Amino acid sequence: METGYQNIHQPIIDRCLAGERMAQYELYKLYSKAMYNTCYRITNSEMDAEDVLQESFLSAFKNLKNYKGTAAFGSWLKRIVVNNAINLVKRRRLDLDSVEDIGEFDLEIENQDNQDMAYEIALVNEGISRLPDGYRLVLTLYLIEGYDHKEIGEILGITESTSKSQYNRSKKKLREILKEDLKYAG
Numbered sequence: 001m002e003t004g005y006q007n008i009h010q011p012i013i014d015r016c017l018a019g020e021r022m023a024q025y026e027l028y029k030l031y032s033k034a035m036y037n038t039c040y041r042i043t044n045s046e047m048d049a050e051d052v053l054q055e056s057f058l059s060a061f062k063n064l065k066n067y068k069g070t071a072a073f074g075s076w077l078k079r080i081v082v083n084n085a086i087n088l089v090k091r092r093r094l095d096l097d098s099v100e101d102i103g104e105f106d107l108e109i110e111n112q113d114n115q116d117m118a119y120e121i122a123l124v125n126e127g128i129s130r131l132p133d134g135y136r137l138v139l140t141l142y143l144i145e146g147y148d149h150k151e152i153g154e155i156l157g158i159t160e161s162t163s164k165s166q167y168n169r170s171k172k173k174l175r176e177i178l179k180e181d182l183k184y185a186g
Contacts, residue, residue: 007069016064024061031074032057035081041140042085044129052088056081082145086155089133127177135170142167 007013009030015023032053039049039056060067060077067076128136137156141147142163147155149163156163 007073009073010069013064013067013069013073016061027073028057031077034074035077038078038081038145039085041128041144042082042137043088044133044136048088049085052081052085056084059084078145082141083155086137089137090156092133123178123181124174127174127181130177131170131173134166135173138163138166139170139174 009027012023012026012030016027035056036049036053039052040046043049043052056077060080063080067073128139131139138152141152141155142149149160149167152158152163153160158166
């Protein structure tokens with residue numbers, strides 16, 4: 001059955017499959033920055049993100065023959081990156097809190113000029129980086145990486161309701177961090 005999907009990087013992938021090292025470097029250049037950002041958001045460490053990135057690309061090149069081409073190469077690679085980053089965080093003894101739903105909390109960002117918005121984004125990113133691993137991981141996977149709670153549960157080996165609970169707690173904790181930062185900034 002033809003899906004109609006056309007991978008724009010298939011010629012480079014084919015060259016990689018033929019063992020061409022320069023093609024591997026081209027693929028690395030195309031995807032490394034975005035994948036590093038994903039690694040960093042999950043691990044919260046530059047050094048760990050770099051390690052996960054390298055490990056992920058090595059794994060991807062080693063298993064490239066398993067890439068079917070039915071979805072974007074970037075999606076396939078991102079799955080490898082996310083799994084490797086999560087495994088690293090788990091090795092750091094990720095401690096997820098027990099299930100207890102807390103009401104929904106939404107971050108409110110007012111319309112402001114670009115400079116103020118950039119400042120607020122930097123504050124939010126800094127706040128996210130200060131969240132405990134479990135909170136940061138679920139928040140990142142849900143809000144930034146676009147996984148739903150069922151997928152997060154499967155990835156992390158937790159229930160869907162635990163993922164939802166962690167997400168709600170992470171938003172509450174992030175609000176507390178941001179409120180405290182704004183108190184000291186003002």
